[in-house]
Amino acid sequence: xxxxxxxxxxxxxxxVAGLYAAHGASLYRYALMIxxxxxxxxxxxxxxxxxxxxxxxxxPERPREYLRAAVxxxxxxxxxxxxxxxxxxxxxxxxxxxDCSPAERLALTDALRQLAPEQRExxxxxxxxxxxxxxxxxxxxxxxxxxxxxxxxxLDKLRKVLT
Amino acid sequence: xxxxxxxxxxxxxRPADPAQSLDxxxxxxxxxxxxREPRAWPWAAAAAxxxxxxxxxxxxxxxxxxxxxxxxxxxxxxxxxxxxFGGAPxxxxxxxxxxxxxxxxxxxxxxxxxxx
Numbered sequence: 001x002x003x004x005x006x007x008x009x010x011x012x013x014x015x016v017a018g019l020y021a022a023h024g025a026s027l028y029r030y031a032l033m034i035x036x037x038x039x040x041x042x043x044x045x046x047x048x049x050x051x052x053x054x055x056x057x058x059x060p061e062r063p064r065e066y067l068r069a070a071v072x073x074x075x076x077x078x079x080x081x082x083x084x085x086x087x088x089x090x091x092x093x094x095x096x097x098x099d100c101s102p103a104e105r106l107a108l109t110d111a112l113r114q115l116a117p118e119q120r121e122x123x124x125x126x127x128x129x130x131x132x133x134x135x136x137x138x139x140x141x142x143x144x145x146x147x148x149x150x151x152x153x154x155l156d157k158l159r160k161v162l163t
Numbered sequence: 164x165x166x167x168x169x170x171x172x173x174x175x176x177r178p179a180d181p182a183q184s185l186d187x188x189x190x191x192x193x194x195x196x197x198x199r200e201p202r203a204w205p206w207a208a209a210a211a212x213x214x215x216x217x218x219x220x221x222x223x224x225x226x227x228x229x230x231x232x233x234x235x236x237x238x239x240x241x242x243x244x245x246x247x248f249g250g251a252p253x254x255x256x257x258x259x260x261x262x263x264x265x266x267x268x269x270x271x272x273x274x275x276x277x278x279x
Contacts, residue, residue, distance in 0.1 A: 013192075013193040013194055016189075017248060018248045021253060024253070025181055028180075029181075030178075032179060038179070038182070042184070042188070046188050046192070049189050049193075050192055093179060096175055100175055100176065128173075128177055155166050158169050159168075159169050162164065163164045
């Protein structure tokens with residue numbers, strides 16, 4: 001490999017690393033909520049950044065949106081190929097306030113696992129990323145009605161499981 | 164329990180952060196060379212593979228990637244690259260991991276060229 005090739009690789013590597021540093025954690029949480037499995041979520045993120053590294057085209061204009069769509073595709077593709085039930089031992093959530101209890105966290109994680117991936121996705125986008133239904137619809141390529149219905153069914157199920 | 168109670172409960176938690184192993188996997192990707200020279204002859208490819216295995220085994224024993232660096236220049240480089248990546252703790256870990264891998268790769272290439 002020539003010096004110019006090595007320099008281009010280093011530049012591309014640093015660009016990808018910079019995108020990961022800026023968006024990686026948030027993308028991982030998104031993948032985790034769709035897949036409900038930490039290992040699969042890591043694999044989805046790894047797959048997306050590996051593809052970005054080998055893609056010689058210019059950096060996407062809106063990297064956050066581009067990466068979110070790529071992670072979504074990787075996560076649903078992983079679900080389609082999943083053949084065995086996943087380990088339910090990993091807790092999907094971590095406390096965000098001081099008055100949380102381990103039992104409550106476990107119960108909420110179990111309840112979230114009982115939702116369909118599409119329902120967990122909408123809960124994540126609306127509750128944890130603060131998106132409106134319109135924004136969540138744009139991010140997922142679904143209609144606003146579909147997104148709102150998924151959220152409604154998700155809350156109904158969570159309420160039933162938790163009471 | 165009403166919808167607002169469920170939402171309030173959800174908001175007291177947030178999705179778990181990634182493990183440090185993910186940072187390391189991405190740093191491994193980003194710090195690794197991705198382009199390869201086209202193969203000229205099968206024997207040349209076989210010789211290169213044998214050389215890479217030999218050098219790789221040697222480098223794995225004394226690679227800088229396995230040793231924490233105390234070089235002030237290295238620390239400055241890490242800080243500078245981490246700042247480029249946004250400056251968060253994850254950016255610092257990523258920058259350090261990438262620079263260690265780059266140093267290891269440079270050393271591997273120097274050793275390979277000296278052994279030719």
